[in-house]
Amino acid sequence: METTICPWCQTEIVWDEELGAEEECPYCHNELKGYRTLNIQLGSEEEFEEEAELADGEQEEDYWEESSNPHLDAIRRVESFVAGGGDLLAYESGVEKVLGGQDEVPECPHCREYMLHAGQQSIQDGSFEPIVPKGMSTPLLSNTIKLNVFICSACFSVSRFLAEEDRNSLIRTVSEKA
Incomplete structure (x- = not known):
């Protein structure tokens, strides 16, 4: 058995x-x-x-060289920062301080670490051309929208999300037409 x-x-x-x-x-x-x-x-x-x-x-180095994981590449970048005289504890402390002041703290879609709010990007007239979905009479978004830009503190990938006022506008537009 x-x-x-x-x-x-x-x-x-x-x-x-x-x-x-x-x-x-x-x-x-x-x-x-x-x-x-x-x-x-x-x-x-x-x-x-x-x-x-x-x-x-040598064997350990071979293991890292064979890796094609971008998250591991980012870890190597942070480690090279430390090897170059940077203070990892100070970096982590700074990241925590920035995250503590944010209203919104999304997770990175790649490595699941928390992302830092780096700023806002405006999409000006002509850069974004909204469409009118079937069954609706107006576009979901206007042609001037703002995106919040977030950077992952671990793998340094960048993500963009609609700013709060544009999210509310989208919700109102979809709700009125439903």
Whole structure:
């Protein structure tokens, strides 16, 4: 018989060899297969010691070089700032101070860190051409709108959102035509 621990309720599940593994936990009824379950095969202590002896700076550097994750690239930029004499603690403290003064604190769509409000961008006449959606008599937005610009403090990606007054205008326009 095979024994498994449910990752959700931490209950030991004993499966019969004839029936095989179940799709869900018989106690909490959560799925046991798929992306929600992580199976880790642990090796002997000797294997861990061998890996520790083999680990050196070159292997670690190769790991970082193979990565194509932009979030890791941003981490390297912050680390290079620290290596160049910058104070990471001061940076983090400054980020917290800026975030504390913001009315709106969106999460970065890439790395889920909080974003800093960097300013407002005006879309002037001619730069933005609004359309009239089907079933409506007026466009959703005017041709002069403002966007709030946010920068991620970790991966430095930029996001733009409608400014508060333009959001309210959009809500009123859609509500009146509904």
